[in-house]
Amino acid sequence: MKITFAKPETTSKGIVVVTANAGNKLSPSAKILDVETGGALVRAIRASRFEGKKTQTLNIIAPEHTKLDRIMIVGLGKSTDITNIEMQNLGGRIYAATKQAKNGLVSIVLDTVAGSKLNSNEMAAEIGYGAKLRSYSFLKYKTQIKADQKVAIKTVKITCDNIVSARKIYNKLSKVAEGVFFTRDLVSEPPNILYPETLAKEAKTLEKIGIKVQILGESQMRRLGMGALLGVGQGSVRESKLVVMQWNGGSKSKSSKPIAFVGKGVTFDTGGISIKPSSGMEDMKWDMGGSAVVIGLMKALAGRKAKVNAVGVVALVENMPDGNAQRPGDIVTSMSGQTIEVLNTDAEGRLILADALHYTNEKFKPKFMVNLATLTGAIIVSLGSHHAGLFSNNDQLSDRLTQAGLDVEERLWRLPISDDYDKMINSQVADMQNIGGRGAGSITAAQFLHRFVGKTPWAHLDIAGVTWSKSDKPTIPRGGTAFGVRLLDRLVENHYEG
Numbered sequence: 305m306k307i308t309f310a311k312p313e314t315t316s317k318g319i320v321v322v323t324a325n326a327g328n329k330l331s332p333s334a335k336i337l338d339v340e341t342g343g344a345l346v347r348a349i350r351a352s353r354f355e356g357k358k359t360q361t362l363n364i365i366a367p368e369h370t371k372l373d374r375i376m377i378v379g380l381g382k383s384t385d386i387t388n389i390e391m392q393n394l395g396g397r398i399y400a401a402t403k404q405a406k407n408g409l410v411s412i413v414l415d416t417v418a419g420s421k422l423n424s425n426e427m428a429a430e431i432g433y434g435a436k437l438r439s440y441s442f443l444k445y446k447t448q449i450k451a452d453q454k455v456a457i458k459t460v461k462i463t464c465d466n467i468v469s470a471r472k473i474y475n476k477l478s479k480v481a482e483g484v485f486f487t488r489d490l491v492s493e494p495p496n497i498l499y500p501e502t503l504a505k506e507a508k509t510l511e512k513i514g515i516k517v518q519i520l521g522e523s524q525m526r527r528l529g530m531g532a533l534l535g536v537g538q539g540s541v542r543e544s545k546l547v548v549m550q551w552n553g554g555s556k557s558k559s560s561k562p563i564a565f566v567g568k569g570v571t572f573d574t575g576g577i578s579i580k581p582s583s584g585m586e587d588m589k590w591d592m593g594g595s596a597v598v599i600g601l602m603k604a605l606a607g608r609k610a611k612v613n614a615v616g617v618v619a620l621v622e623n624m625p626d627g628n629a630q631r632p633g634d635i636v637t638s639m640s641g642q643t644i645e646v647l648n649t650d651a652e653g654r655l656i657l658a659d660a661l662h663y664t665n666e667k668f669k670p671k672f673m674v675n676l677a678t679l680t681g682a683i684i685v686s687l688g689s690h691h692a693g694l695f696s697n698n699d700q701l702s703d704r705l706t707q708a709g710l711d712v713e714e715r716l717w718r719l720p721i722s723d724d725y726d727k728m729i730n731s732q733v734a735d736m737q738n739i740g741g742r743g744a745g746s747i748t749a750a751q752f753l754h755r756f757v758g759k760t761p762w763a764h765l766d767i768a769g770v771t772w773s774k775s776d777k778p779t780i781p782r783g784g785t786a787f788g789v790r791l792l793d794r795l796v797e798n799h800y801e802g
Contacts, residue, residue, distance in 0.1 A: 305459070307478075309474070318410060319407075320411045321412040323380050324377050326379070332415050356379040358382075361378050362376070384420075386422050392434030396780075398412065403457045404457070408457055411461045426473060428463075428464035432474050436478060438779050440488055480793050483600040490506060490784075500544055503618075507547045517549050521545060522537075528639055530663070532658045536630065546618070547616075550616075553606070560613060562613040562671070563614050565601060566617045567617070567675065568618075571592045576624065577649045594618075600789045601788070640658070643734040644735065648739045654753055671761070678766075688769055691770070693716075701763050704799055716765065
């Protein structure tokens with residue numbers, strides 16, 4: 305689907321979308337179209353419950369003389385409702401309602417609304433961005449798609465006052481969308497196709513856009529002492545990998561510290577010897593969601609030429625229960641030198657992140673580290689699918705992450721870490737154990753990670769409840785969400801570019 309921008313003009317075919325404010329105040333362009341259709345828009349509004357509120361739509365069969373297929377009136381609500389995120393959501397809803405347009409063309413006619421913080425050019429760019437985000441689909445393995453199931457829409461044309469301005473804003477946003485799509489693709493792949501080696505190869509493709517990519521194999525990780533990470537993958541015939549990605553778009557000074565993002569990449573999680581129930585295990589193909597977000601984020605940053613030095617590190621393993629698999633009761637030594645008693649092999653994400661976080665911290669000395677992981681089922685019990693869990697040792701970083709999440713509608717909720725919870729993972733026979741008991745499961749998992757970050761500002765995002773959506777949302781079709789890509793891109797844009 306192509307997103308284009310144009311000056312206001314008479315549309316000769318397809319579907320045309322016009323706007324109305326709260327109280328059914330038609331936009332100037334909508335009023336012109338109402339005259340051209342002999343008052344069809346006003347008559348339809350009078351015969352309906354449409355009031356111009358945000359999220360409201362009204363579809364009208366266009367009079368034959370206009371040669372249009374359909375007219376859609378969308379409500380913008382009050383001028384204060386016209387925000388970046390609401391315009392993105394509007395673009396997604398328009399796409400969903402018109403994607404099977406026979407003529408393949410949808411024209412969205414916009415006017416600047418008095419009192420709104422956004423002009424028509426900004427509205428156009430955000431609506432186009434939202435439409436693009438919603439247009440994602442993963443049909444790679446579908447061999448038979450019926451004609452009435454195929455997306456017919458080919459072009460979304462958005463009219464506004466300044467084409468150059470709208471295109472400039474949209475082009476930047478579209479690079480972020482490409483990172484989102486890359487993440488969604490990775491999360492959607494089946495585990496027989498995507499495993500540590502092939503996921504590492506996908507990350508390697510980022511070299512084409514200027515990212516330096518290094519892939520460490522098991523022998524290299526063994527020399528580094530990554531016993532926690534290697535223990536998780538030892539039951540699989542697939543070799544574990546650690547991928548290091550560097551985007552150097554900021555200061556060239558040797559004293560300039562990068563920012564760092566670390567992702568959990570369990571490409572399939574059976575639970576190992578502590579095997580999971582069979583029901584729902586197929587969902588564990590997206591237990592690598594944290595790594596996919598880091599990879600997609602790096603693509604977004606490089607794509608839009610972000611003025612920042614960023615490092616992305618992803619730990620990639622497959623957790624399988626063969627005769628060589630890690631056993632409950634094993635003790636492993638992490639790269640940091642700390643020993644871990646493995647009481648549950650299904651609490652494996654924290655083990656691979658332990659070594660990945662320590663490696664990142666020691667090698668790059670970053671300003672901060674943010675790790676992402678589909679880490680615990682307990683976070684779903686706590687927050688459902690509406691927020692991701694946030695844990696941090698730094699209030700400023702936590703506040704900035706929370707605000708960035710609000711800006712892009714990827715919401716975070718901070719939970720505590722403290723000495724009381726830390727004591728719950730003390731082991732009688734090792735420095736720590738990898739589970740802390742029945743209560744506070746998400747917190748003790750975060751507390752475990754906290755032991756591997758030293759004094760570096762750090763945040764852990766538990767995205768288990770938000771990585772996959774079972775229903776459509778305005779800019780997120782059912783499936784992989786890529787939650788975190790837009791959030792972290794906004795964090796970088798707001799605070800770390802320059």
